Structure formats: structure tokens, C-alpha cells
Amino acid sequence: MKPLTSSRNALGAVAAAAMLLAACGGGDGGGSPVATDPLVPASDVPLSATPSSAAALAFVKRVAATSDNSAAPLTVGDAVLASSDTDEPDPGI
DSSP: OOOOOHHHHHHHHHHHHHHHHHHTOOOOSOSOOOOOOOBOTTSSOBGGGSSOHHHHHHHHHHHHTOOOOSSOOOOOTTOOOOOOSSSOOOTTO
């Protein structure tokens, strides 16, 4: 796996920021804790977004699908999303 190109990195950062914005919703503080995907250390990027280009694209799509513009941006830190020279392009984007 090699790092994404700079334009894809920018897209990933924007998508990650949008995901954090969506994740900042409040709650009543009650109920059982929700199991979460562990994060890449020092970032807000889930580990599940890093092993394959399909997982990275799924993460970016989830972030891009959010519309909350009032939360703090995602911390990307040293997270590296996977890319592939052999996977077929996603026709949905």
C-alpha cells in the first residue's frame, strides 16, 4: 500500500473533518456505552479506515455524507488511508 496522492489526502482530511462534526452530537448521558471503532493514535480516524482502499473510501463516504457544519474538525495526525493501483474505481463517486 502506498500513501494517497495529495488531492486524495485533502479529500480524506475534509471527509474526516465532516465525520468529526457529525460525531459531536449531544446525548442525555444515560444508557449503555456504545462500542466504537478504535482510533489511529493521536487522530480521529478509525483504525478500520486504514487497512484497504475500500475501507478508506467507505470512511470518506461516511464523513462526506454528514452535514453538520458546527463541530470541530477531525484530527488527522499521522493517519494514512490506504490506496490501490489495482482496485476498480467506485462508480458512485
